[in-house]
Amino acid sequence: MTVLLTGAHGTVGTAVTAASAYDHVLLDREPAPDELGDGSPHPHRDRETVVADVGADDAVGDLTDAMTERGVAAVVHLAGDPTVSATYESVERNNVRGTRNVLEAASRAGVGTVVFASSNHVVGMYETEHAPALYAPGQGEESPTVDHRSPVRPDSDYGASKAAGEAWCRLYAEREGIGCYALRIGSVRDPAFDHPFGDAERAVARGDCERGDDDYERAVARMRCTWLSRRDCAALVDACLDDGTDGAETDTSGRNPNTVAGGAFEVFYGVSDNPNGWFDLAHARERVGYEPTDSGNAMSEPPI
Structure with a gap:
């Protein structure tokens, strides 16, 4: 199966191509740079x-042709x-319009599956409300577990733009029959x-804190979640692609029973197996067989 990867040269894109079982056609606004953000070769x-x-205004035609x-x-x-502090003007153009353009092109090109990089910031206000206590092990009964049925609570224009992208994915699953999988991605580096x-x-590398101070420990506590x-x-993306290839969950007619046109629509949380976290993994495990290999609690000290 040929898979088109948009935004291919970013941090998430290089993670996908490094470990995915699929071959990808790479699409980005520019050719790949020489280096990643950490200075390593791209x-x-x-x-x-x-x-x-x-x-872009003419993107649908270009994307359809590429597909x-x-x-x-x-x-x-x-x-x-991908910037949480991005302006409304930027997210409206690049995230909202960009996602709708990709979905429309996919529909015109007869593409059957779209995996959409949503964000944990679609429900980021839960974290805003409960942090930093939320980051501690044994969070307590008042701390939430956020799953695919939890109300959307964006924390920014960026988060709201990703919620809009999820809504367009739902529309194209309902109206066009495309299998759409929205991944509320956590922290990929x-x-x-x-x-x-x-x-x-x-x-520490930026000079913003020192190892062991309060800011350092809080960053570690959040990242563990x-x-x-x-x-x-890459494994979560592949699990969604595998599910789309298998026809997702269908009734006897081959249609998904949860949408009008028969396209799958799913929301999964993109995190590793983090015992301290508040994001639900049960749905992704049960629905597409996602089994994370790594854990936020696996290391007791940085790999210096």
């Missing part, structure tokens, strides 16, 4: 890139502005910081 620097801007010319059967849609101490060590390792990220 793994896509010698690979062909389909250069396209998903938020049909390459026989694309599934899309992993990562492109967009470049290889040098791909561990539970990653954000804290990155802050929200970390999605690079190999677990």
Whole structure:
């Protein structure tokens, strides 16, 4: 199966291509840079890139051509502005319009499956309300467990734009029959910081804190809850692609019974097996067989 990967050269995109079982057509706004954000060589620097801007006014035609010319059967849609503090103007163009453009192109090209990079910030207000107590082991009865049925509570324009993307995924599952899987991704990092101490060590490298101070310990505590390792990220994406290939959950007519047009629509949380976390993994385990390999509690000290 040929899979188109939008936003391919970002942190999540390189995680997917590093460990996925699928071959990917890479699409991004620009060719791959020489280095990742952590200074390591970019793994896509010698690979062909389909250069396209998903938020452009004429993007639907360009994306449709890219999909049909390459026989694309599934899309992993990562492109967009990933910044939580992004302006409304940016997320409206790059996230909302960009996601709708990708879905419309997928429909025109006859693509059967779309895996959409949503975000934990779709429900980020739960964290805002309960942090930092939320990060502690044995959170207590008042701390929430957030699952796919929990009300949407975005914490930013960015979070709201990802909620809008989920709504468009639902529409295209209902109206066009595309199997859409929205992944509310936690904390994925470049290889040098791909561990539970990653954000804290990155802050040390920037000079924002020192090892062992309060800011460092809080960053570690949060990352133990929200970390999605690079190999677990690829495994979750592949689990959704595998499910789409298998036809998802269907009735005797081959249609998904939960949508009008028969397309699957699912929301999963993209985190590793983090015992301290508040995001539900049971639904992804039961529905698509996601079994994370890594755990936020697996390390007691940073890999220095």
